[in-house]
Amino acid sequence: MPLQALRGTTDLLGEEVKRWSVVEHTAHRIAQVYGYQELRTPLIEDASLFLRSVGETTDIIQKEMFRFEDRGGHDIALRPEGTASVVRAYLEHNLHKTDGFAKLFYLGPMFRAERPQAGRFRQFHQYGVEAIGSESPWVDVEVITLCLHILRECGLTGAVVWLSSMGCRNDQQRSAQLLRERLMKGKPKLCKECQARFEKNVFRVLDCKNPTCHEIAWRSKVSPFVLCEACAAHFDEVRRGLREASVSFDDTKIFTRGLDYYTRTVFEVRATGLGAQDAVAAGGRYDHLVEELGGPSMGAVGFAAGIERVLMAVDHGRAEAAPMANRRRGVYLAVATPSLIGEGFRFVQQLREHGVCAVMDYDGKSLKSQLREADKANCQLVAILGEAEVKQRAITLKDLEQGSQETVSFDAFVDEVSRELKTLCQR
Ligand SMILES: [Zn+2]
Numbered sequence: 001m002p003l004q005a006l007r008g009t010t011d012l013l014g015e016e017v018k019r020w021s022v023v024e025h026t027a028h029r030i031a032q033v034y035g036y037q038e039l040r041t042p043l044i045e046d047a048s049l050f051l052r053s054v055g056e057t058t059d060i061i062q063k064e065m066f067r068f069e070d071r072g073g074h075d076i077a078l079r080p081e082g083t084a085s086v087v088r089a090y091l092e093h094n095l096h097k098t099d100g101f102a103k104l105f106y107l108g109p110m111f112r113a114e115r116p117q118a119g120r121f122r123q124f125h126q127y128g129v130e131a132i133g134s135e136s137p138w139v140d141v142e143v144i145t146l147c148l149h150i151l152r153e154c155g156l157t158g159a160v161v162w163l164s165s166m167g168c169r170n171d172q173q174r175s176a177q178l179l180r181e182r183l184m185k186g187k188p189k190l191c192k193e194c195q196a197r198f199e200k201n202v203f204r205v206l207d208c209k210n211p212t213c214h215e216i217a218w219r220s221k222v223s224p225f226v227l228c229e230a231c232a233a234h235f236d237e238v239r240r241g242l243r244e245a246s247v248s249f250d251d252t253k254i255f256t257r258g259l260d261y262y263t264r265t266v267f268e269v270r271a272t273g274l275g276a277q278d279a280v281a282a283g284g285r286y287d288h289l290v291e292e293l294g295g296p297s298m299g300a301v302g303f304a305a306g307i308e309r310v311l312m313a314v315d316h317g318r319a320e321a322a323p324m325a326n327r328r329r330g331v332y333l334a335v336a337t338p339s340l341i342g343e344g345f346r347f348v349q350q351l352r353e354h355g356v357c358a359v360m361d362y363d364g365k366s367l368k369s370q371l372r373e374a375d376k377a378n379c380q381l382v383a384i385l386g387e388a389e390v391k392q393r394a395i396t397l398k399d400l401e402q403g404s405q406e407t408v409s410f411d412a413f414v415d416e417v418s419r420e421l422k423t424l425c426q427r
């Protein structure tokens with residue numbers, strides 16, 4: 001039996017790749033509009049990077065991270081998320097000394113050994129941004145606005161922002177104490193992992209997938225977070241900024257993010273069609289991560305969006321595929337006899353140099369089957385080169401969309417085709 005792709009991974013072909021490409025290009029383009037520059041980090045990192053940032057007691061580290069020892073005995077991990085790598089790179093390349101405030105964009109695969117289910121993959125893909133070096137609530141506003149702007153350009157309407165604040169580290173210590181008191185009575189019924197989490201990191205009990213733990217953790221419908229005056233003021237500023245930017249949000253929902261590095265603002269962008277627990281994008285502030293990874297103390301905020309989930313949500317909101325997908329484009333050059341392949345190739349190459357998508361057959365197929373292929377390849381124009389045409393130094397040009405036909409001289413050919421094709425080949 002031929003080999004197959006691993007469970008939880010997927011191949012992308014045909015129209016699917018085009019749809020992905022649209023999301024990737026849109027995210028990149030809009031991020032640049034907001035002043036975010038792309039950065040690319042490796043897919044593998046020292047596992048300790050994620051232990052120190054994401055947190056040892058999180059599900060991501062305990063159950064989901066792909067972790068292995070290389071031949072030299074190093075503890076390696078496939079990156080389960082993007083933020084830790086971006087901050088590591090920010091410090092490694094001294095951007096805190098040269099740039100100070102840096103706005104970075106990333107895009108690529110992430111890896112988690114989750115049980116594969118709808119919209120969850122072992123290799124999944126995210127784009128995201130990190131704004132490192134500011135505590136200003138306006139940066140939170142910018143990041144949330146940017147996140148929604150990209151989704152809107154991708155065709156996702158009706159997304160809802162859940163907004164909350166987890167407070168500073170001091171607040172989190174107080175909140176943890178209050179949460180322990182609240183959960184104390186149910187403690188004996190918590191699973192083995194949550195027993196350990198109860199002392200070490202009680203917030204992680206809130207994301208346990210065990211139904212009993214979930215019931216105990218969420219029994220009281222009160223936010224687990226208490227805020228000091230400064231954090232409450234920061235949260236107010238974020239909300240005020242969002243209102244000024246005409247971004248609507250819901251700050252009544254109680255939720256947590258399953259990573260340890262978050263402080264103050266956290267948010268999730270939710271869309272229908274993904275199941276009750278799930279968000280298309282999420283992010284927040286992480287004001288201590290830079291310092292915890294060996295840098296100076298500086299504020300930072302970012303978000304990540306899952307490309308698979310964005311596409312699922314767009315599909316759900318719009319039953320049919322993007323209208324662009326099936327539009328005819330490019331030119332197919334058909335030759336009447338195989339002896340004209342060389343002549344034809346010369347024209348095809350000239351078109352390509354002009355940025356026009358041009359294809360032809362090199363196997364000596366009949367004219368009839370070349371025309372069939374042109375239709376199948378969804379070309380807008382077919383150029384036919386025959387013996388008689390070559391003698392007259394002219395080419396027949398058929399428009400498959402309009403059904404029209406004309407004869408064009410060799411000299412005018414490239415200009416004429418470029419003019420007639422409304423769209424260039426997608427790069
Ligand atoms: Zn605080």
Ligand SMILES: [Zn+2]
Pocket residue numbers: 190191192193194205208209210213
């Ligand atoms: Zn549990």
